[in-house]
Amino acid sequence: MxxxxxxxxxxxxxxxxxxxxxxxxxxxxxxxxxxxxxxxxxxxxxETKIIEEVKKPPPDKPPPPPPKMTAPPPPFIPPVEVRIDAPPSPSAITAVSAVKPAVEAPIQRPAPVGPSRTPAVVDAGKCAKPEYPPASIRAQETGLVVLQFLIGADSSVIDSKIERSSGFRRLDEAAKRGLSLCKFKAGTEEGKAVQSWARIEYLWKLDE
The missing domain is CATH 1.20.5 (Single alpha-helices involved in coiled-coils or other helix-helix interfaces)
Structure with missing residues (x-):
């Protein structure tokens, strides 16, 4: 042990x-x-930190639409007032209201004739001017009167008619009365005086 x-x-x-x-x-x-x-x-x-949420930038605004191209308005062109003052024919009588309304001496418009005929002739030197109707002056009436008249073999006015009216009865009647203030020479045929028609114009206008 x-x-x-x-x-x-x-x-x-x-x-x-x-x-x-x-x-x-x-x-x-x-x-x-x-x-x-x-x-x-x-x-x-x-230590705490606040993390801000990152904001997304706003989307870009779409570009404005291009301006509409409109054609520029055409330039203003003032209306043209066309006034055609046709000169009186050779047998036209122009009545003008001046200090004393009067009518120019008429000039005969020869009618076309054959070789053996001669037309009636208005003696412009012995054709007085008719008086412009006072009522027409006050009413500012103007216009052209064309008359046809028949001259007898004795050179007198046998008949007359209005071929173109001025639009005013007073002016038409004054033009017909004006025939009595004129001297005419009868037309001839084969050398003999005969009746023949002629035309004459009275242009009534007022001085401004």
Whole structure:
């Protein structure tokens, strides 16, 4: 029967106790250090940042439509007043109201005739001007009267008629009365005086 040495047992116990104590210290150190770090992490101030939502830029506005190209209005052209003042024919009598309304001496318009005929002739030098009717002057009546008249073999006026009216009865009648103020020469045929028709114009107009 063997017995252990008490001194060896004491050494083993001491070594075992040392190892246990070392482990306890390590465990304690680990626990305390880790807990401290956790507390530090928990107690550390939290830094907060507000992240603003990035707003998308508004979409670009579509470019304005190009202006409509409209044709420029045509330049204003004032209306042209066309006045054709035809000169009186050779047998026209122009009646003009001046200080004293009067009619120019008539000029005979020869009618076309054959070689053996001569037309009646108005003696312009002996044809007085008819008076412009006062009522026509007040009413501002104007116009052209064309008369046809028959001249007898004795150079007198046998008949007359209005070929073209002035549009005013007073002027037409005044033109017919004007025939009595004229002297005519009868037309001839084969050298003999004969009746023949002639034409004469009276242009009645007022001076402005």
């Amino acid at each position: 063997s017995y252990a040495d008490p001194q060896d047992s004491s050494r083993r116990l001491t070594g075992l106790a040392f190892v246990v104590a070392l482990h306890v210290l390590l465990v304690y150190a680990l626990i305390n250090g880790l807990a401290k770090k956790i507390i530090e992490v928990v107690q550390a101030p939290l």
